Amino acid sequence: MWRNAEKRNSKDMIDNPFSYGKTVDDPFFYDRKKELEEIKLSMRNATNQIMYSPRRIGKSSLVIKALKDLEAEGHPTVYIDFFKVSSREKFIELYTRELMRPMSNWTKGLKRIQGLIRGIQPAMGLDQAGLPELRLSIDPLQTARAFEDVINIPANSKHDKCWIVVFDEFQEIEKLNGESFEKELRASFQHHRNASYVFLGSQRHMLLNIFSRKDRAFFNFGKLFQLEKPSEEESMVFIENRFRVGGYPVSEKLIRQILEQTRNIPYYLQYLSAEIWESARLSSSDPDVIYPQALERLLINQTDYFHGIRNQLTAFQVRLLSAIAWNGFGSYETTFLQKYRLFPTSSIQKAYKRMTDLDILEKQTNQYCISDPFFELWLKQQS
Ligand SMILES: Nc1ncnc2c1ncn2[C@@H]1O[C@H](COP(=O)(O)OP(=O)(O)O)[C@@H](O)[C@H]1O
Ligand SMILES: [Mg+2]
Incomplete structure (x- = not known):
């Protein structure tokens, strides 16, 4: 006893x-040796890369691990999560914070930053926990200049080793609209010979739209690849x-x-x-x-959480979702549609689109799967 x-x-x-819910590193990180080496090689060569996969496969963890390694090799690095970018000002602030991160002497660092970025007024403050925090304000009349300066940092701040700049969840740029933000980034980045830009995204169709459509600014900008499961x-x-x-x-x-x-x-x-x-x-x-x-x-x-997801949907969408849960996947095949009495086709199309946009479903060639395997199990328990 x-x-x-x-x-x-x-x-x-x-x-x-075990660890989940935030990006992981050793000892919670496994596999990815080949991917890590390939990504790092491209980064060192200043090659631009676009990596996509459904959410929760491990893109951010992998790239952050690569960044840590290359930072240790002496590369200047920047990591920005576009879920946090709600405006141009926020982008400038996040980028600047990244530039400040490795600086050991904050006072000197602030001075240097002010020399590089016009219109920026950095100040020290305290965060909610009472810890020192860098605060930035941008002179509203100078936002355009500050933006231009920030995105050209890799060209104007010389370094022996190339810059590595990562934009995570980049499809979110569409919400900022968009196009002009995108065009300005592209117009600058294309002149940056000493930088590797890495774009990550979890909405395949949105990311492919940005990088593989001829009429888009970032058309053919870099090496496009999908991160597979381990x-x-x-x-x-x-x-x-x-x-x-x-x-x-x-x-x-x-x-x-x-x-x-x-x-x-x-x-x-x-x-x-x-x-x-x-x-x-x-x-x-x-x-x-x-x-x-x-x-x-x-x-x-x-x-x-599951109730929350389901409550956003119409009765028909919920019915389709349950059918997918029981069937293992959804499609437009008549056997599937008849078995679960799903019609008309126009509603089905709409329902698939809506649920894909909401990330509830994932499209794989001609099939739709429920992204979250626990949600799928729960739906089966409910019906
Ligand atoms: N290489 C890995 N080894 C172990 N677990 C991982 C790995 N990559 C991701 N994970 C798990 O998946 C979760 C989501 O990882 P994340 O990198 O945020 O994925 P993504 O950016 O593709 O959405 C992590 O919290 C972790 O639990
Ligand atoms: Mg991620």
Whole structure:
């Protein structure tokens, strides 16, 4: 009894060996050796790259890892998440913050930045936690100049090694509208011989629109490629190792169940594994035994979120979604449409489009899949 309690206590000390919801690095990061080397090689060569994949496959984690390595090699780097860019001013601010990040002497740094970017008035402030924070204000009459200066930093601030500038979730640029922002970026970037621009995006059709349509500013701007899921073997090794490190080894059968349930998508794989580990720890049980309860707990935790998604949809869209959940995928094939009594075709088209735009569905050639495997499971439980 006493021994058990002691054993449990020592395991209580261990943090969850899985991580999800934010970008990951070692020891939560696995595979991607080949991709990492290729991306870094292109970055070093000042080649522009465009990488797309559905959300939660690991684009940001991979590129941030590459940036860290190249920063250590002496490359100046900039990383901007376009979900945070709500205006031109915000873009200028985020870019400038990135320039300030490696500067050890803030006062000198601020001076240098002011010398490089017109119209910018940096100031030190305190954030909510009371920690020093760089605040920036931009003279409203000089926004255009500040923007021009910021985007030309890689050309005007000489460095031995090339600049690496990453724009994550770049499809969001469309919301800023758009076209003029895009044109100005392109007009400057094309002269930057000493910079590698890397664009990431999770909405395939939007990103392809930006980079592969002749009438768009960024047409043919760089190497376009899709990031695939990690290999199943690598995922299996990772799951096995992490459960072992966490003190609760798992069977191969359970590893295969996790892969199947999460479709080997890194985010869901880590999320489910984290829940299983946590359930095993809380009840000191074998993960294999606790698995059904852990999955149920995860679905219960997500219920409000799932209701939120479903509530945005019309009754017809929900019906189509349930049909896709049961069928495994949706299409325009008559067998599928008849089986679930889905008509007319025009409503189906509209429903597919809406749910793809909302990221609920993902289009793969002629099939539509539900992006979130847990949502799919939940929908099946509901109908
Ligand atoms: N190489 C990786 N190894 C392990 N887990 C990963 C890896 N890449 C991504 N993940 C998991 O997926 C989640 C989402 O990763 P992220 O890089 O934000 O994906 P994306 O940018 O494609 O949406 C992470 O929080 C992590 O749980
Ligand atoms: Mg991302």
